[in-house]
Amino acid sequence: MRPSKRQPEEMRAVSFERGISKHAEGSCLVKFGDTQVLCTASLEEKVPSWLRNSGKGWVTAEYGMLPRSTGDRMRREASSGKQGGRTLEIQRLIGRSLRSVVDLKALGEMQITVDCDVLQADGGTRTAAITGGFVALHDCLSWMQARHMISVERVLKDHVAAISCGIYEDTPVLDLDYAEDSAAATDANFVMTGKCGIVEVQGTAEGEPFSEEQFQALLALAKTGIARLVELQKMAVS
Amino acid sequence: MRPSKRQPEEMRAVSFERGISKHAEGSCLVKFGDTQVLCTASLEEKVPSWLRNSGKGWVTAEYGMLPRSTGDRMRREASSGKQGGRTLEIQRLIGRSLRSVVDLKALGEMQITVDCDVLQADGGTRTAAITGGFVALHDCLSWMQARHMISVERVLKDHVAAISCGIYEDTPVLDLDYAEDSAAATDANFVMTGKCGIVEVQGTAEGEPFSEEQFQALLALAKTGIARLVELQKMAVS
Amino acid sequence: MRPSKRQPEEMRAVSFERGISKHAEGSCLVKFGDTQVLCTASLEEKVPSWLRNSGKGWVTAEYGMLPRSTGDRMRREASSGKQGGRTLEIQRLIGRSLRSVVDLKALGEMQITVDCDVLQADGGTRTAAITGGFVALHDCLSWMQARHMISVERVLKDHVAAISCGIYEDTPVLDLDYAEDSAAATDANFVMTGKCGIVEVQGTAEGEPFSEEQFQALLALAKTGIARLVELQKMAVS
């Protein structure tokens, strides 16, 4: 039995609140249960130096957690003077995931930065960030289309979403919350597109190695979860 | 005429949303119009080294802005590797302000850290942070009282709130929003207690120096503003 | 009775020693009693990037304390790897104060950096830095005028000076030394021009909040102090 009483293949309630930022070109407060991530997409007219005069744009992401988004207060990274390895790892993953569905050529020489700031954490912050970051990115592109800068349809090739799975008390389960995550033997994150393409797979044995069979079970769970998330994204942005 | 059509002595709508964090001992989302600051109060059982074995506790604050809380995206301080001078200045001010109404002896050897993170900025983030930070602090103390750790009445000596004033087009006005703030000739922040004690006065001429008469007008405005804020705090926490 | 036997409205002996640097375009060793600050004004032909091609110049300041300028040796900021919040706060204040009397347009696209390094500290280092920094700035401008680069009269609109006041043992007193500063209930710094315009007011309750009456008394003291400092500056630079 999962701590949250959910069925193994049952995700938490997922919601997208769009347009919550007065300033950002696109924004979304995404919730996976008690996990809340504020995603904003910011348009800038300059690209990284290695893309200058290439005709191509760039999509990048930054990730942060508010100090008391977690059970114990974490040290503020701005005050400790650097972003930790976990933060850098996650923001690189979010950026790669979002770029996998963007035609950078069709975007043109502009940069969109998606900031994902965790207001409250209860497991799965990186998957919520990717899934909600897509919505913020979508809305930023709509903002640009409304100003005749691009065509959303040509820039955005597909949906992208992410979900975690794990082996909790010997059972493969979908969408781990914090209680499960800290107890799970194995933890895997999947990033997939609306057309079931795999963008990223990350599976980690926390203690004992896991078997190929277990991994296949997690992959199967992830596919159903991602399909559901993409459906919810479509409802949100339509 | 103010850009927001407000009367000179008219504040923006102010609201306090309490208990919005699942994890923090006290929390409050404070809004001064479009300015939104998420304040959490975190209790830790250890004090800074210089207070060890003194029997006294400590209240401190940290301040941050989400990168796209502002009109243009700001660089994330965690990524630039240090907190800027403005950030350090503001968080020192918040900490001093909150400590001015706390009996550190009555708190005992514990530390409360009030994190004030600006979700959306439209002028007056530091005054909102102090005013809302007080509510988060109050609720953290109530949490402690419920566990028989302290008596709120003995620790919290008074209310404390803050407001900005400025000279906008030659008129002294209360509670500047961003449009006024960036155009104002003079900008002053006042921190005062429920009993009208002054905790902090900061007045700055942005261009031309201001006269003593102008300063007295700002002080008078601030007193009415603070009185109203304290009233609202009382309604919020009762 | 003040520790130094001074009357409440009595400042310490103030002196300006000009031209003490072989290299700097303007320089001044300012003393407020035992507080000694070495101020140099350095002319550079480049302005910050946001002013390029604006036709306007810039005046900025940096502040530092020698490690053993204080009673206990402080850690050297160059070795700790960053300037502390207090340092950043003070150097921003010095810069703003000096700019308040400079016509940046008349200066032209050049930058003057005023370095204020505390050789010995005994309270009031920031007010001494502003007051002496003005003299160094003046002499730098004279240096430029001698080379037909600018007209001092057109660039420098007024004098600017600063003084601290505080409530020491219930009495408002002028120009706190360290013994008073560390014991004072309230500490305020005032920056004013030769024409009595207010440039900056900063009042802080160290423990108990202070009353409006007390604040008015401090303001009155400051006005007499600043008037005296401006007189001394005039004697120094004439």
Added chain:
Amino acid sequence: MRPSKRQPEEMRAVSFERGISKHAEGSCLVKFGDTQVLCTASLEEKVPSWLRNSGKGWVTAEYGMLPRSTGDRMRREASSGKQGGRTLEIQRLIGRSLRSVVDLKALGEMQITVDCDVLQADGGTRTAAITGGFVALHDCLSWMQARHMISVERVLKDHVAAISCGIYEDTPVLDLDYAEDSAAATDANFVMTGKCGIVEVQGTAEGEPFSEEQFQALLALAKTGIARLVELQKMAVS
């Protein structure tokens, strides 16, 4: 056809040169073709603070590249003042991988740090580091066993090795070198034990997402590769 003329399932020549460090308790120069990584295992008698008095030990890893291990000279991380996100990601992966086969309780309160420094890079540095790091770790444990500190058999539960796979010109291939890695559409790293347990799976679409079928092909390749690497490790350490 692969640039190196290798068959799709053909690895590069792999070699382990043990005992190459005069000082380290265990050491190994591992080569995967032209990729050369110097691995040293250093024993320290202290553990991280969170393990103190737990009776458990720790195994951690650090990773670095010599500035000219690559085609173009990279900036030295010691001089740029921080380890980049890629470095942090890789050293966390190496540490997790090695710990997956270590019984930390049987190790006792001691820490082993495995340093993996890339002398020459030609793709697959992280997989070489894990595979060679295991040999250095093994030899460090043998060193300890020779001094009656532990039993290798009880501490080391299994072998662990890593290999990369990718889709190069639509063909799944094993053990990418730099020429393939920079051109591959998909890149995956697998860390597995001698008993075929999966420790870590990381698959990333560089451009287009990949299909589940493609991913299964990579997994199959990886299993044969890891089996071969474990065989080579056994020959090396026996």
Added chain:
Amino acid sequence: MRPSKRQPEEMRAVSFERGISKHAEGSCLVKFGDTQVLCTASLEEKVPSWLRNSGKGWVTAEYGMLPRSTGDRMRREASSGKQGGRTLEIQRLIGRSLRSVVDLKALGEMQITVDCDVLQADGGTRTAAITGGFVALHDCLSWMQARHMISVERVLKDHVAAISCGIYEDTPVLDLDYAEDSAAATDANFVMTGKCGIVEVQGTAEGEPFSEEQFQALLALAKTGIARLVELQKMAVS
């Protein structure tokens, strides 16, 4: 002919002004011509961790230059976030030089930090710092002796002083000023004791290598210079 009209073996006017700091246990403003270095010696009751419980004390030094001590303003090291290589090199040299004449056992478990801050630079700042730092150290030890903490005679084994020499227009000259230093082909610094023991020799060819004969000529000059400096130190501290 030297730019300063001095004879090849002629040093600049050297002076020591003692007791110039209100706070430091020992202090000295040393001048070698226009080079001015403020040296303070600060006593602390704690030693570096590697000396704890060893019964031995420590003498260390820090070095800094005020930003406008030089012809062009240098960037403040506190603001650039680190001490440069030259600074670290010099302060290590000063520390080693002073320790060479101190009996650390006789000092007991206390640390003396000698801060050498260059107020004005005109060549030879490191040699002035060592020579004046000795006087500050001496006075700190006298302060301690007056409080019956140590015996100066037992702690201080000898005098130590330093001087630069160089080949200027093919002539070996003593005590280079900035004009010579920047033009000299060879620059050497010598640190020697009152009994003519060599503590440190550093000779550097700025362009062409120098010959052994030239080096011997510099060494001969240095010996006469150091002897003179030690004489002056003795007059100063007696």
Added chain:
Amino acid sequence: MRPSKRQPEEMRAVSFERGISKHAEGSCLVKFGDTQVLCTASLEEKVPSWLRNSGKGWVTAEYGMLPRSTGDRMRREASSGKQGGRTLEIQRLIGRSLRSVVDLKALGEMQITVDCDVLQADGGTRTAAITGGFVALHDCLSWMQARHMISVERVLKDHVAAISCGIYEDTPVLDLDYAEDSAAATDANFVMTGKCGIVEVQGTAEGEPFSEEQFQALLALAKTGIARLVELQKMAVS
């Protein structure tokens, strides 16, 4: 008797292994006994900003030690966030030494960076780095000559090599290993050219000052050592 049984004037076995890097324009693994330093010379087409449009090139060096190159594991400088004073001192020395035999004008506006990374340390790493760095530099210049970019003969004016000497148990000895270095009373490093020009002399008393006679003995030893090293370099590069 020396710990290594060597005669006082006997150097350790010295070897140069050239061309060991697949990527670098010049490379050399130099060994002085158990001290091993990997030197690579990297050509870049840009020079430091102060040399732009000067027609002159630049040669610079960086130095690092692998964490377990030493008896006890050292903290990785990339992870501690800065290069220590010793590292900066050594890499400045290597750069100056190599530049002393290079005609920067004949090199043209290009920069060569010589990286010296210590794989294993047993005393004398800086002297090995200079001596082997010369070989890497030579081979980089040969690479350039083969591409008709420069003439080695015109760029490289002479050989340069370095050796350490010290007073070990009252006897002047050549080429200290770690056992001697840590016990020696005096330690000196000499950098000299093939024509016996002195580039750098650094002599340091570790405890007691040394006499002029002792210093002369060290200098005599160094001359024979350098002559032998230059001979070996000539054999290596011919």
